[in-house]
Structures are given as structure tokens and as C-alpha cells.
Amino acid sequence: DAGVIQSPRHEVTEMGQEVTLRCKPISGHDYLFWYRQTMMRGLELLIYFNNNVPIDDSGMPEDRFSAKMPNASFSTLKIQPSEPRDSAVYFCASSFSLGGAGTEAFFGQGTRLTVV
Amino acid sequence: AQTVTQSQPEMSVQEAETVTLSCTYDTSENNYYLFWYKQPPSRQMILVIRQEAYKQQNATENRFSVNFQKAAKSFSLKISDSQLGDTAMYFCAFMTARYGSRLTFGEGTQLTVNP
Numbered sequence: 001d002a003g004v005i006q007s008p009r010h011e012v013t014e015m016g017q018e019v020t021l022r023c024k025p026i027s028g029h030d031y032l033f034w035y036r037q038t039m040m041r042g043l044e045l046l047i048y049f050n051n052n053v054p055i056d057d058s059g060m061p062e063d064r065f066s067a068k069m070p071n072a073s074f075s076t077l078k079i080q081p082s083e084p085r086d087s088a089v090y091f092c093a094s095s096f097s098l099g100g101a102g103t104e105a106f107f108g109q110g111t112r113l114t115v116v
Numbered sequence: 117a118q119t120v121t122q123s124q125p126e127m128s129v130q131e132a133e134t135v136t137l138s139c140t141y142d143t144s145e146n147n148y149y150l151f152w153y154k155q156p157p158s159r160q161m162i163l164v165i166r167q168e169a170y171k172q173q174n175a176t177e178n179r180f181s182v183n184f185q186k187a188a189k190s191f192s193l194k195i196s197d198s199q200l201g202d203t204a205m206y207f208c209a210f211m212t213a214r215y216g217s218r219l220t221f222g223e224g225t226q227l228t229v230n231p
Contacts, residue, residue, distance in 0.1 A: 031217050033217075033218060033219075042221060042222075042223050042224065043207065043219075043224075044221075045218050045219070045220075048217075048218050056218070089159060091161065093161075093219075095217050097213075103217070104149075104151060104163050104166050105211075105217065105219055106163070107160065107161035107162075109158075109159065109160050110159050110160075110161075112159075
């Protein structure tokens, strides 16, 4: 398997523009997570899905952020409109449940977002 | 709520020597997992080692081993025979099945291996 695939790897956009980050999880994994990494706040969970259903989105900072998982092999994280404080590295990760418990998460290479 | 604390923002070690990174956590759960992830400058998050809380035996992976003290809620990582390629940010992370496999991360420790 190629691992978790994220695109784009880098994104530079102007304030106010819509940004869409994409993720393809590892085949067979039933959990998908979106994390954000900043110097100030470290790694924080934004939202996660189980079997394509959003389970907890309490980490999504504002209504400007939305995430979807239309099928088991694809998820998007959208920011509309984007602001400079959204600049961060966004990671997608996936894992599978084993006997009701989760296993380690495998991470994509992240998308570095810069909003100017 | 679960919290993870790494009290060492930065550490350095000479090549071939041994270094220990500290991590403490707080939880009321009894069934959980602990991980160490490595993030080199490439920013890829790489799993180093995992420990199941119900296992008393400390996990080992080649040069990497943990000292898991459940009562003390401590989970340190020992790197033996340090190599230049071990230079990275190391994150301690906690997971419990109750919250659907999501990870809670510590602040990270930047490890530099000097030649």
C-alpha cells in the first residue's frame, strides 16, 4: 500500500480564498483523522470519521472549517474563507479497529498551508 | 480528559550514546495505548514504538525501548546507540478506544544527535 496520501503538499493562498485539502486513507482502514500542527498549539485533532461518518468534530475551530468523507477512500478538509491564522501543517491519518479497539495511526506527509 | 506532557523541549546526545526522552500522561482510563512518533525535518510522522497498557512487559524495537510505569503514568523512550538519522522531533501520544482511536499528543521533544 502506498500509505496515506495527501494533496497538495504545499498550498499558498490569499486571505479570503477557499482552500480544499485532500486525503486518501490506507485501504481497509475504517478511521480517518484530520490533525493540525502549529508552533503555538502543537498537534491538535480537528475531526475524525469512523466508517465515513463524522464522530467528533469538536476540534474544528470555526464554521469556516468543514470536512467530508463521501466514501471509504477519500476525504476533504475545506476552509472557506481562509485567514492568515489558518497557516499550519494539516495532517490526515488513518487506522483500523481491532477487536473494538483502535490501532496505531498512519500519517500522510501533510499539507503545508500558507495564507497570505 | 487525557493529557500528555513532555517536559523536555530540547535534548542533544552524541552519536553512539544513549538518550532517554520523558513523557507523563494523565487519564482515568484503564485500557489505553501509548505511542512514540518521530517527526524528522521532512515532517513525516513515523511511528517508533507502541505500548499496550495491559502489557507489563516494556516494548522494544531494535535500538528503541520504553520504560512504562503504569502506576506513575510515565512512558519514557530510550534510544540506544544514537545515530545521526535519529535527529527529529519526538512526540509521545495517548490513545484509548473509548474515544475512537484518536491520539492526544504531547508538546514534543526536539532531539539532536551530534557527530
